[in-house]
Each structure stands twice: as structure tokens, then as C-alpha cells.
Amino acid sequence: MRPKTVRAALAACLAAAACLTAAAPAPAGTTRTPTDRACSPSVSLAGFSDVLDKTSYEGTYVGNLSALARDRDGALLALSDRSSLFRLDARTYRPKGAVALADESGAALDSEGLAVDRDGSRFVTSETEPSVRHYAPDGRLLGLLPVPASLRVAPAGRATANGTFEGLTLLPDGRTLLASMEYALDGDAPGLVRLQTWRRHGSTFRLGPQYAYRAEDGLGVPEITATPDGRLLVLERGFTPDVGNTIRLALADLRHATDTSGVEHLTEGGPVRPARKTPLADLADCPSLGATAEQPQPNPLLDNIEGMAVTGAGHGGHRAGLDVLLVSDDNENAVQTTRLYRLEVRTGGRPGR
Template sequence: MRLRTVLATLTAGLAAATTLAAGPANAHPAAGAATKTATDTALGDACGPAVSLGGFSDALDKTAFDGTFVGNLSALALDRDGSLAALSDRSSLFGLDARTLAPRSVVPLADESGAALDSEGLAVDRDGTRLVTSETEPSVRRYSRDGALLDRLPVPPSLLVAPAGRATANQTFEGLTLLPGGRTLLASMEYAISGDSTGIVRLQTWRRQHGRFALSAQYAYRTDTGLGVPEIQALPDGRLLVLERGFTAGVGNTVRLYLADLRHATDTGGIAALTGQDGVRPAGKTLLADLVNCPSRGATAKQPQPNPLLDNIEGMVITGRAQGRLTVLLVSDDNQNAVQTTRFYRLRVRV
């Protein structure tokens, strides 16, 4: 399906409250589940000079499909046929209807021993295979459309979780994206590894060689104070959309969207410690929007939030491009928690 078609169908889906609330025949909302959808409007939805809110949907919050909880969503990707793939960090990969966002399929994922993954990042390769990160080791694995494990990519020793490496458990590969042309894969660490200054995260790339991905350049990215990187997406020109996110108990989430550029960044693959005073040039970044400034549009929060629209946003995918703007879909990870929400957001982004 062409991107313009995906854009049109996704717009219709987020605007169709009754369709989203109903969902497919075997997706059943839990008792008391929120099924609220905000419709799109043309003006008055600015989150910042370059970003506006097109709509949001809570229709999948606390629902189930084929006996699998629809939640814990940590990543989104556009599939080859124009549908959406949504990754749960509980080892489930959902296929979603691009118009309604309703689940159409679910595939379980497992590691080499059959154990579940802490699956966080997702990219769909040009042959339809799924590239999936797990932040347990961390790892990047390739799966077929039906969930069969095909391959596992190498990971630099320093990025492995201690004691094997210098990373902290649950703070490793969160974001995953293929750069334009599909020859380079990029994964983002969520937080700094031991020995690096707080706030400096590493972006690892792999380059396709003879049909397989081999380790390639690595870059530094500096986050705002107290924030990590839950997701990253490549633009058609090779720049990156980067989500930065944090949480403060009793206050709520901070979620910011940045534009990043690797063109003048230093390859940090051979640098043991990134201190911020070592002559290393990190990726350039420009703030596009702090999502606390988005209109709430009637959204409600189940826990304190600086804006009731906000939640634990982890997934992001670019779904279309029209009139000089990108259409970007976000999703929040509810952690299967009663006070968090599975919420989809549609943004219009000018870069």
C-alpha cells in the first residue's frame, strides 16, 4: 500500500470513534476499559512550532485478542503491505489494521531456548522479516512473519548487560530503525553504560554485507537531564526522529520529540569512555516539541500527569508524508498496569 493511502486510512481510523471502540469480533474490552477517541481538527492543535496533534485513541486499552492481552506495546512499524505491526514487550507481535488500529493477528516470539523476550524495538526489513530487540542481553534477532527465529546479530561486548558488559539491565536497546535504502540498521540504548557520562547514550549501527548485518559505526547522543531514549525512527533523508522520555512519581511523564543528525557525529565504537570532554562530537539535535504542550483534547489520566494526554510513550513510526509534513504515530506502554493507558497518538511533524 502506498504511504499516502496509509496516511488516509490512518486518519480515518483515528477519527472513527465507533469503529475503534468496537474493534474486531474477538477483541473484547475489559470491564471499565477506556475507549475514548479524539477526532482530528485542522487548527488549534499545536504542540510546538513544528508539531501538532492530529488525534488520539484509547480504544485498545485493556483489551484482549485471541487470548493475548493487547498492551505493553513498546514499538510500532509499518509492514510491507501497509498494515501496522505493534510489538509487546511480553514477547507478542501484533498485526493491526491501518484504518481502525484493531488487532488482526498475533504471533508469539521466543529466544533460542524458547524463552520469552523483553522485546522493545521493531523494524520490518525489505523482505518482510522482523528485526526485534530485547533489552535483556541485549540482542537483535530476525524473525519470519510467523515468528520463527532466523538469525541473531552481533552486539559489541561493552553494550552487554553487566557483568558481561557495561550496560544496566532494562536500560539497553529500546529503539530500532532501518536507515533509507535498508542497508543500515540502527539501535538506540535507552541510558548510558557504565563509564560514560550520565545522559550520553550510544547508537549502534549494523551494515548489510552479503545479505547479513555486520557491526558498523557507533555514535553518541546526549539526552536532556533525567531522560532516556525509548524510540528512534529514520527519516527519508537519513536524519532521525528521537523520543526522549522520563517519569517522576507523583508528577508524571516527560516526553519530548527531537530531530537528530548523525552527519558530523564521531564514530565512538573504539572509544571506551564518553565523558563529554573527550573531543567526541555527539549527534546534533533540535527540539521539535515537548508533548506536555499538546492540547489535551479531552484525554484523561489514571495517575498524576502534567498533561492528562501524556502516558508512558514508547513506540513511534512514520506512517505518511503529505504537504511537507510527516504523519507520526506514537503508542504508550501501559505495563499491564491499572493506572496506565494504552494510547495511540497521531502527530503531524514538519522537519
């Protein structure tokens, strides 16, 4: 989904590459990190980069980025909602390949979510219908996954336009694919977002359980990604005119959550148990690192953040911390920015039963 947001631009770019962390060099154009990088007790900002902003690769605009994923060879994949899938160098973030995606009729997608299967093929959501399609690395369409009727855009279903499948992730077991709706269905309580799963059966994926996740009031879910222990990092986003973006990060645990696939309407205080949620950070509380904004933002660092991927374990191992990369969707708009954000996220041990 592409809400109107404002641009948060860098105050200055360093002439030479700086360090995102003490262990690795940063891409050119990345700001230096101050001593105090904490956004919350669980999240720190390691750095950010505008190296992709308003750039093109072999004639294709590198923007409108709505999802990130790690490829099998370690490269980064960045999905544009204008139906292009870019391969990025994991160190410099510079594009080194691009593939055009299309539906069964050859038409472009409103592509929003991305997951890489264990064989290197890609799953991509489009929020138009919505749909989940399966592609070969070269962009050949391999198949289309089933979608429950209720999740389709009205009048075919109960979803609102631009409020369907935004996030997509493959759980660490490699057997469960999960997509997140951005907003609640018509008839469900506001903020109760449905998470749909598919389970692997041989070479195909079939519909699996469905769960509920409680987003904060007025916020939607533009992205979701699995952690190594099987929990979910959830990105929540909103926009308020003359105020700017709200971007929050939470951790969700599906254990003990109710299967909502047979529940017609989700209500507050009803019998359905949503995913267990642990708030991690409001990114407005991150250090701005010298960023400026041309229009109001709670923090000039913020923009229309839509994509997220776990890129590695932190220095203390996966239980102590994760390296997480975010990207903002500039909507190909002069007053917005394509910005990459490097976070260190501490999720702690898995909650007890």
C-alpha cells in the first residue's frame, strides 16, 4: 500500500564509507552511528543509507520498494510494488540484477510481499486480488496459491482495496508460508488483522490455519518476517497529515493462538485468542543520526517504511540479537525517500509455555 508520506532527507552524506557496526563496513552514503543508538531496550539503530534514492538500474527505477528478503546466495532481494524484483549487493546495497514479474495474462502486479523458498524460487503477493504467486528466479510464473474467499477484495470478499496481503514470510521449518493482511476485514474489529498460512504438501502449498494479530489503534501491518526461532517480527505503520509516519516494531508468537479460519467475525474480547504480542520499539524514539525532513515527521529519520528482512544473527547469537534491515517506499515521489535502515533487535529467549 502506498500512503502519502513526506521525505526525510540526510543532512549530509559522508565522502567515505562509515561503519554500521564495529564488525562490518557500511555502504557508501551511510551515516556514522553515534554512541547512543538505542530506540528502546530491545532495538538499536546501527545506521541508515539513502544510496538507492532516486536511482535507476538499466532503465528501471529503483524505488517503490515494498519488501526485502535474503536470497539463497546471500544477496538481498528488494521487491518494487511496480512489479520489479531487484538483486542487491548485501554490502553496498547497489543493484546487480532486476527481473520483471507478471501475472498469468502478462500484466504487472501490485507486488507487496516476498519470500524465498529453499530451492531459490520466490513467492510474491499482490494486494489487488489479493494473491500469492510462485516464481522461478528468472521471473517465470510457476503457480498460484489458493486464497480464502473472505480475504478477497469486496465484493468478492470482505477485504478493502489496498488493505490485503502486504507481508509474506517462510517460517524456519521451511514448511509454512505466512501472509499478513494489512488491515482488518469488514465485519472484524478494527485492528484485528488476519494472518493466513499455507502448509507444504510435497511440491505444493495448501491452505493452513489462520490467526489474528492485534495492531495498535489506527495502524496497519505492512510487513512481517520470521525470526530464527519461529516467532514473527511485525512492522506496524500509520500516517497522519501534518504529523507524519508512525512506525512500530513488535514480536508475535503464534503458539496458543486460535485458528480463525472458521471464525466469520473477529471481536474484541471474544473467544478468539490472538497471537501473543510483545512491543519492541517505536522508531520515532530512535536517534535521528542527523537526518532532516522536508515536511513534518515525529522523527526526521522516518519515512514510509514497508519492507523488512532478518539479515543475520547479532554478535551474541540469535537469542541475543538479530540484524534486521528495513526499507521505505518512496512512491516515486520527489518528497519521499528510498531509505534503508539497519537495526539490531534483541528478542530474548523464546517465551515459556
